[in-house]
Amino acid sequence: MDLTNETEFDAATTVGAMQLFLETCYDNDIERLLDVDTELSSLAVDMHTLVEFNLGLAQAVLEQPTRYQTLFDAALHSALRKRVQPPTRAINSSSKVRLGHLPAHPSLQRTKMPGSSDVGRLISITGTVIRTGLVKMMETHKQYACTKCRGTFTVNAELEQYNHIPKPSKCVAPGEDCCNSTTFMPVDATTGVDLQEARLSCTDYQEIKIQEQVGKLALGTIPRSIVVILEGDLVDVAKSGDVATVTGTLVWRWRPANQGERPDIALAMRAAGIDTNGSGSSGSGGSLVSVTDEVRQGFGEFWRQHAARPMDGRDILVSSMCPQVYGLFYVKLAVLLVLIGGVARADVSGLRVRGEAHILLVGDPGTAKSQFLKYAAKLVPRSVLTTGIGSTSAGLTVTAVRDGGEWALEAGALVLADRGICCIDEFGSIRDAEKGTVLEAMEQQSISVAKAGIVCKLNARCSVVAAMNPRGAYDRESSLTVNTALSSPLLSRFDLILVLLDSPSEAWDDRVSSFLLQGGNIETSGAWPFDRLQAYIAHVKGTLNPVSTPGSEQVLTRYYQIQRQRDSLNAARTTIRLLESLIRLSQAHARLMFRDKVLVEDAVMAVVLMETTMLSASILGSTTDALHTTMPADSQASYKELETLVLNRLELQHLINN
Template sequence: MYLPEVTADDEIYRDMVTFLTTNHSDQLRSLILSPDSRLHFPIFIDFAELMNDHLQVAQLIFSKPTDYLPKFDFAAISAQRLILKDSPGGSSSTIKENVHVRISILGSPLESPETYPRIGKVRVKHSNILLTLKGTVIRSGAIKTIEGERRYECRKCKSVFPVYPELETGNIIKPPLACLSDKSQECEGNKFVPVENSTKFHDYQEIKIQESAQLLGVGSIPRSIRVILQNDLVDIVKAGDDVIITGVLTAKWSSDLKDVRCDLEPVLVANHVRLTNKLKSELDIPDETIIKFKKFWEKFSSTPLKGRNAVLKAICPQVFGLFTVKLAVALTLIGGVQHVDASGTKVRGESHLLLVGDPGTGKSQFLKFAAKLSNRAVMTTGLGSTSAGLTVTAVKDSGEWMLEAGALVLADGGLCCIDEFDSMRQHDRATIHEAMEQQTISIAKAGLVTTVSTRTIVFGATNPKGQYDPSQPLSVNTTLSGPLLSRFDIVLVLLDTKNPEWDKVVSSHILAEEEPVRVKDDEDLTNCWSLSMIRRYISFVKGYFKPTLTKEAERVISSYYQLQRRSGTENAARITVRMLESLIRLAQAHARLMFRNEVTQLDAITAILCIESSMTTSAIVDSVGNALHSNFTENPDTEYAKQEKFILEKLNLVDEFPGVRRLSG
């Protein structure tokens, strides 16, 4: 790339300087006052604002960014001089030459499919224009130093001119073949010497971004592209981050490896990088939808559990019944509130769910539907996931080691569904212990020692080892270790027992000839919730409510935990302090599901019922039946009153809650 000299009478250049001094004078003043002149400084510009003020400049930057973005950087230096001349800032004020204009296209006309395509749709026609790509960082390379400019002197005419590296051939600066000075036509010299101490160096990093698999159809392979970060852009993203990158698409010769054809590979040279990690779990929820939610709960204010069941029926509607599983899936996706304890340790808010069941009990159906409900989900199977595919792997690329993110890292801030959980090797299962509890993965591979975040919900499904034996502990039936089982908040066992009445009801449901109901978002929420509406509801309650425990809820949870500790011999692997934290998380999730900001006695008892369903031998006998045969009741509030009285009697708390007898009566 040969940069043309900027002349004083260049009208476009003057427009650039005018725009910067008029609209970004505050940024420029802060640069001038910065003490270290060796740093690289960004100036952030909104492309829509540039179009409004100087349309011609905006058009040239879009159509010829390779030529005009460097001019914009020079214009920022001239703008600094003008500002410093008008308002001197003292001896500490200096002109910063390492300044870079960073252009964001969000909210501008460039946010169109032509200039904002999917990574898999990038073609040759997108080269040499201002292009924006969205994806997830799956690989981040080491930070290197490259030559950015070197000056040569012509031996014939004694002119000095800069030479820049060529990206296509690997960022190597080669001596020019002919004189590049203004007198080149008269000179025609071909011998040059490098000027001493004239080389400028830049920070350089290569990353790889991949398009989201959720935006693709079945059978499509997520495509990826290399991105080059330079100067102030290096080291601002890591594996697993969601990014929107604006830059210039060019080509680079792939590395010269044995028995590998050397091709031109598309590369995006980044100009602006925006992290969107905070937006992972957020949906655009209009005010009308929030009003619908509030009206829905006002309607069911006298029978709140009936309203809750109306919401739960929208979860995996193709599976008949399984009320306990649907409640567990909803509570897991909503999750509790993350907090920091007195010692400064973070206590996770995300819940984990494991379904253990016989073939044909609908485990994979729930996994797939949960992935649809989450805004960021990764589906994988235990058989096809090695420890590298689940966590992080070190790969060698062009002679250099890089970290490539696995399923748990890519699901950071979302949901990771692992089917056939028992198919993983023992070594591979052990790698997710830290990821599930501490929500980090510590890596020490190929000399790379680091830690990455995995703030994700783990939803696993597995078949029992042979015929499920209720007399044996869960760890024996599933071949999963006790430490791994203790990390799951809920472990539901779905046993396919021969129940003629249940088989008759299920077969009638499957053979029903009526057409499926088409649900629209603008319909009443009383009877039917669409998939998009239930997604919005889960996203809204997760972000809006931060429930706190009431005294009654604390008393119920504490009494149940103590009872389990006294009687827990069969489930010793699961009855740990983690179970107490699970109870709190599930109670908070139920309060969110019920559209409340405080955890009441009802939420605490519902959390106990979920935990009881996940125990092989119950501390509260006969309170919960087979999770597979659990169905929605006609009067859930009346049913709950009976369960509440029964549980409080077992916990010896009836005298502390005198209203229980009245409720159940």
């Protein structure tokens, strides 16, 4: 037996083994591919299933993915032809087997970009999509006809040379006599090939760029990126900002060499399958924090211990938030509620009402604004920390960039923070022409793009935690719009705006000095460690969807009515957005308290935080200094005083102690 026959025998045996695997494990999926009403054109294969079915075949696929991908496709076509009725009916010859879910091994599943040693291997990379190119048609092969012997032959596109189809150097038409001619002409629809064959010689093609996830990198490491080649039904699966897991083969790519120019060689990944987990449901939002059953039981036990005095348990969590900062009790509580967020819902028309809350910290220098932003970015795995000084409209939203003569969309901070938080420092330094670009992102949670002929809409479902200094010395007699130089529409999109004024206070300065000199351990006794607080936030966001109760609805409705009656103080603030902000804050407080119902105390705390914004001090009688607030000595008693005061001012005395 010669080498050719042996190779053909091995290939036929392998295709048979693959067909047996597909028919055994994916029988129903193969039937769905034959359904004329379905748009499916590929079969997703789990590598774990292949390992359990045939370990030797799985190892061969991992070692030589390019060769065995072709054999897998042939096995799928054979299985389809076996089932098609009537036998003369044509099958979709573009059907592919999409490999995914590689075994959990560091050499196969990567969070860091691969190197040249991985070329030719089947690996899986998880990263954030930062750029999406246009969908194009790629010619996979071209037929040539020899002008001498009239024979035809096919030349395939070379992926390594950016899908360039090289012109053959001599005739390689099949036959006994080789003419070795050097003159050819391409065969197209005008020279005899049918339209069906012309259609099969092209496929959809798109290039995207994925970047290493910043949360999984060491401090100070610059994230790297790699180009991913998508073909067929894989195009348009991933959008900018999605967290995608791409399974594929690493290849070299280079431009045709030109004399006098240095060759440009780069790594790229040819995708065999892609899974986007950044567009999931409104649960944990693709959180990277794993919460074990033991940790969940610990959360339940903690709240059972504080069932009689729940506010004591809440304040332990609040003291765990940014423990290196002394005081600022209401700021810590507010930022914690924003990180937890409310419950997103859809109205009768299907329009989504956001559950993500936004907060703006306006204060003098040295009031720990940047500390809160950095700590919040660490608490939430999917976060982006940026500054207004270095951000343009592209840096915050999205931009169209020219890549190799073509336009592509590159995601900005708000898009990359989808399902997470975007922390923006020096928010007031953003240029006026660029402040308008974040209006849609903050309210509609999406960004509409119409640039360079690209019209689309990207998700920006993130909470914004922003900080800025006032414009000059803060004037208590002037409105917030004057003090911040921000427009009313932009300010109205923030659920909370806390003003931190560093007014002189001898007693406060003495306590802060003692806190710093003693190493910052005055308020942190009994506080949760960072990892536990991070797991708690991820757990309550992903599992609890609190619903309102009649008592909480009465509190929020009555407070909103009072604010509407005195809207002359801040007409831009007392819109329906005020009520939506109150609902989100009360839902977040219920989640913080580990409950699935919004009680009166949750609504009362939402009102207290809204009063702390210094925009509507009508219930508490006077504005609350958010900066000079410390942890209450008796949390439960302190809350009872606030509850009595708020409900009395709202004329809802019957809700006290309910």
